[in-house]
Amino acid sequence: MIAMARFILLRLLHTVLILFGVSIVAFGLIHLIPGNPLDILLPPEAPKEVVERLKVEFGFDKPLYVQYLAWLGRVLSGNLGTSVFTGLQVTGELLNALGNTLVLAVPAALLGFSLGTTLGTLAAFNHGKALDKVFSVIAILGLSMPHYWLGIALVVVFAVIWPVLPAAGMGGTGGLPTSWEELRCLVLPVVTLSMIPMGVIGRLVRSTVLEVISQEFPTALEAKGLRRGRIVFHVLKNAAPPALAVMGLQLGYLVGGSILVETVFNWPGSGQFMNLAIFRRDIPVLQGTVVVLASFFVLINLMVDVVQALIDPRMRR
Amino acid sequence: MSEPDRPTDRRDRGGPSQPLLLVRGLKKHFPAKGRLFGGRREMVQAVDGVSFSLMKGTTLGVVGESGCGKSTTARLLLHLIEPDAGEIVFDGDGVGDPHGISVRELRLQMQMVFQDSYSSLNPRATVGDIIAFGPRTAKGLARQAARERAERLLDQVGLGPVLFARRYPHELSGGQRQRVNIARALALEPRLLILDEAVSALDKSVEAQILNLLALCGASST
Amino acid sequence: MVEIAAAQPLLALDEPQGAEPRSYWTTVADRLRRDRVTIGVAIVLLLIIALAIFAPWAATHDPLQGSVLGRLKPVGTPGHLLGTDETGRDIWSRLVYGGRLSLICGITPVLLATLMGGTLGLVAGIGSRVINMLVMRVVDVFYAFPSVLLAIAICGVIGAGIGNTILSLTIVFIAPIVRVTESLATQVKSRDFVEAARASAAPLPAIIRQQILPNVLGGMLVYATSLVSISIIISAGLSFLGLGVTPPNPEWGLMLNALRQAIFVNPVVAALPGVAILITSLCFNLLSDGLRSAMDIKLPS
Numbered sequence: 001m002i003a004m005a006r007f008i009l010l011r012l013l014h015t016v017l018i019l020f021g022v023s024i025v026a027f028g029l030i031h032l033i034p035g036n037p038l039d040i041l042l043p044p045e046a047p048k049e050v051v052e053r054l055k056v057e058f059g060f061d062k063p064l065y066v067q068y069l070a071w072l073g074r075v076l077s078g079n080l081g082t083s084v085f086t087g088l089q090v091t092g093e094l095l096n097a098l099g100n101t102l103v104l105a106v107p108a109a110l111l112g113f114s115l116g117t118t119l120g121t122l123a124a125f126n127h128g129k130a131l132d133k134v135f136s137v138i139a140i141l142g143l144s145m146p147h148y149w150l151g152i153a154l155v156v157v158f159a160v161i162w163p164v165l166p167a168a169g170m171g172g173t174g175g176l177p178t179s180w181e182e183l184r185c186l187v188l189p190v191v192t193l194s195m196i197p198m199g200v201i202g203r204l205v206r207s208t209v210l211e212v213i214s215q216e217f218p219t220a221l222e223a224k225g226l227r228r229g230r231i232v233f234h235v236l237k238n239a240a241p242p243a244l245a246v247m248g249l250q251l252g253y254l255v256g257g258s259i260l261v262e263t264v265f266n267w268p269g270s271g272q273f274m275n276l277a278i279f280r281r282d283i284p285v286l287q288g289t290v291v292v293l294a295s296f297f298v299l300i301n302l303m304v305d306v307v308q309a310l311i312d313p314r315m316r317r
Numbered sequence: 318m319s320e321p322d323r324p325t326d327r328r329d330r331g332g333p334s335q336p337l338l339l340v341r342g343l344k345k346h347f348p349a350k351g352r353l354f355g356g357r358r359e360m361v362q363a364v365d366g367v368s369f370s371l372m373k374g375t376t377l378g379v380v381g382e383s384g385c386g387k388s389t390t391a392r393l394l395l396h397l398i399e400p401d402a403g404e405i406v407f408d409g410d411g412v413g414d415p416h417g418i419s420v421r422e423l424r425l426q427m428q429m430v431f432q433d434s435y436s437s438l439n440p441r442a443t444v445g446d447i448i449a450f451g452p453r454t455a456k457g458l459a460r461q462a463a464r465e466r467a468e469r470l471l472d473q474v475g476l477g478p479v480l481f482a483r484r485y486p487h488e489l490s491g492g493q494r495q496r497v498n499i500a501r502a503l504a505l506e507p508r509l510l511i512l513d514e515a516v517s518a519l520d521k522s523v524e525a526q527i528l529n530l531l532a533l534c535g536a537s538s539t
Numbered sequence: 540m541v542e543i544a545a546a547q548p549l550l551a552l553d554e555p556q557g558a559e560p561r562s563y564w565t566t567v568a569d570r571l572r573r574d575r576v577t578i579g580v581a582i583v584l585l586l587i588i589a590l591a592i593f594a595p596w597a598a599t600h601d602p603l604q605g606s607v608l609g610r611l612k613p614v615g616t617p618g619h620l621l622g623t624d625e626t627g628r629d630i631w632s633r634l635v636y637g638g639r640l641s642l643i644c645g646i647t648p649v650l651l652a653t654l655m656g657g658t659l660g661l662v663a664g665i666g667s668r669v670i671n672m673l674v675m676r677v678v679d680v681f682y683a684f685p686s687v688l689l690a691i692a693i694c695g696v697i698g699a700g701i702g703n704t705i706l707s708l709t710i711v712f713i714a715p716i717v718r719v720t721e722s723l724a725t726q727v728k729s730r731d732f733v734e735a736a737r738a739s740a741a742p743l744p745a746i747i748r749q750q751i752l753p754n755v756l757g758g759m760l761v762y763a764t765s766l767v768s769i770s771i772i773i774s775a776g777l778s779f780l781g782l783g784v785t786p787p788n789p790e791w792g793l794m795l796n797a798l799r800q801a802i803f804v805n806p807v808v809a810a811l812p813g814v815a816i817l818i819t820s821l822c823f824n825l826l827s828d829g830l831r832s833a834m835d836i837k838l839p840s
Contacts, residue, residue, distance in 0.1 A: 021676075021680030025680065140825065156806040253687070286695065297688075
């Protein structure tokens with residue numbers, strides 16, 4: 001028990017340090033832009049006094065680390081700044097957008113994981129036979145597919161050639177789907193997003209289960225007379241830890257990397273939010289989004305590590 | 318077989334009465350997998366105060382049950398693991414002393430034949446290269462000279478150089494690999510050879526061959 | 540000089556197993572030769588690369604020359620094997636020329652990242668605990684960003700263009716490569732033959748070069764190949780978002796974006812660039828798998 005607590009403590013410490021580093025990178029991004037950050041915000045003909053005044057107002061005249069600390073302080077208190085473009089608070093907008101992304105990402109994750117696990121397990125138990133080969137092909141296709149292209153292809157098939165589902169948009173006003181129409185809008189993007197997780201998890205589950213099967217204990221279980229179903233259950237329990245870790249990672253990727261699919265489907269999620277910010281050079285929004293998305297990813301990893309440690313005693317160091 | 322007059326090795330420093338190797342109070346502790354912070358750390362006393370002396374021209378056998386620290390001691394002698402305490406004196410010179418000899422100089426005079434013949438050979442290198450590695454890199458021998466020495470040694474341990482020099486470890490049997498290990502250890506012309514259970518992984522018949530080989534080695538060096 | 544007194548040919552009865560010396564790499568090459576899937580994939584890849592290199596000869600039209608009247612012609616139109624795009628440019632020619640940019644943006648970052656990340660990973664794996672911690676903690680921070688997010692953020696900040704795309708992807712890939720290399724190096728470092736090499740008083744650079752490196756390269760190669768497949772997808776994705784290659788340069792991701800409007804008019808043509816990306820990425824993935832199986836030899840002991 002104590003070992004567990006110490007492990008979690010260490011991991012927490014580690015995570016805090018990483019979050020610190022992440023914030024530095026996110027903050028430092030804008031200073032990668034050649035030139036004065038202010039030049040982006042103002043038209044070039046702006047009078048000098050205005051430029052100087054804004055410099056002071058935004059704090060650009062202070063040394064870098066002071067700016068960083070000030071920004072960090074604001075972020076930690078929940079204030080991610082104000083959008084240069086819309087003038088709205090970043091935090092509110094971002095949370096909305098993030099919510100929309102989650103509406104996509106979570107079902108996609110669930111779909112991908114369950115499909116991947118089922119197919120992977122089936123393939124492992126039928127090692128060498130046709131089913132295994134077919135599955136391997138599907139999995140590796142899922143992995144190598146540019147998912148944004150898949151989205152387009154699906155739209156072509158299901159919204160153009162055979163107009164059954166909407167081609168884009170979220171329908172309604174955002175948030176959880178409340179109508180049949182909104183659910184229909186979900187289908188294509190969720191399927192698109194689920195491809196890569198399915199491929200990754202499927203392959204991982206297949207190879208892990210194969211490894212477990214090749215050990216002696218499943219045969220021992222069979223000799224003891226356990227029914228097939230129970231044996232599968234035990235095998236899966238052993239194969240679970242690495243799969244869970246990767247699932248967590250995949251969920252993080254889905255949220256952080258959803259921008260491409262969101263662009264295809266015109267889905268107002270955090271990815272599109274960031275996309276807009278990039279094109280408008282809306283620095284505060286960009287910084288805030290990057291920090292939040294990356295932190296989300298880090299926290300998911302932390303949770304995954306903790307859950308893994310709970311399940312698999314070998315993981316605790 | 319008549320024994321030639323033992324020539325004195327020109328590296329000899331103190332004459333026949335000075336011990337070749339003198340070990341005093343060697344200690345090594347490993348922390349057991351325990352608490353991360355604070356608490357009492359449990360230590361495994363792998364080697365706790367080992368002392369002995371080895372005279373020139375003699376053989377010292379260290380026996381003990383498995384896990385008693387023989388391998389660790391062997392590694393400590395070569396400074397492959399850092400001792401926690403104790404001193405090692407080689408032919409009158411302290412190892413690691415400012416006035417003594419460095420670990421590197423020690424290793425040029427003291428070599429070891431490892432127990433696991435398979436994992437102690439680089440799977441990506443030929444037998445010839447493995448044996449020549451020491452002389453080439455540590456002694457700066459030219460490639461041709463190092464290769465010739467390797468082939469001579471292969472011959473001496475009974476592996477025809479023509480057949481074996483270009484082979485890879487995975488193509489050899491256990492006994493053959495152990496001979497390669499011995500050849501490799503001899504390549505640097507050490508004054509002291511440490512054998513860490515060199516034959517325990519081999520069949521009896523092969524073991525007999527290797528022991529004969531080692532006896533010959535011992536009989537003709539200082 | 541240690542002389543073993545003349546004698547006993549105890550030893551002539553020993554023969555090595557096998558007819559000819561076979562190094563690890565020869566064995567790997569042999570296994571690859573017999574792996575038909577990987578051979579097939581390699582041929583396809585070589586074809587794609589050849590088409591890209593010899594684009595001026597393989598293309599049928601000028602990839603930048605459009606024609607207002609000939610827009611969005613379907614597949615199979617005489618003269619335009621794969622149809623034309625939204626400004627009338629020949630798709631086949633643009634695909635072939637696009638291969639150059641897509642491949643360059645896909646392969647170069649991985650190459651650069653492997654060089655830099657591999658070195659860093661080796662240093663971290665072989666060096667002291669302090670060095671290891673320093674390097675790995677910094678790597679952890681970069682690893683904390685999902686790759687697509689980081690690539691987009693960097694490109695979004697430094698701007699579009701081929702050079703910037705390559706730069707941003709290189710930065711993104713360094714972290715995972717360092718991790719993999721460090722893990723490999725640490726494993727190899729603790730193996731017996733490395734200890735034996737240390738025991739022979741060899742200087743560190745020689746140990747690294749002759750003992751550690753050859754045993755680490757295989758794993759690195761497998762990983763780098765699989766990274767290329769991801770790199771192609773992400774770099775095309777960057778162009779798709781307008782952050783990568785700029786128009787009117789032909790590049791698969793860019794083409795995909797430009798043709799999006801066309802899906803209602805000529806869906807097949809609109810999907811073609813994606814097929815190119817898919818096939819290339821798939822091939823690199825399969826290649827990586829093939830290499831991994833070939834190198835996973837349980838050598839007889």
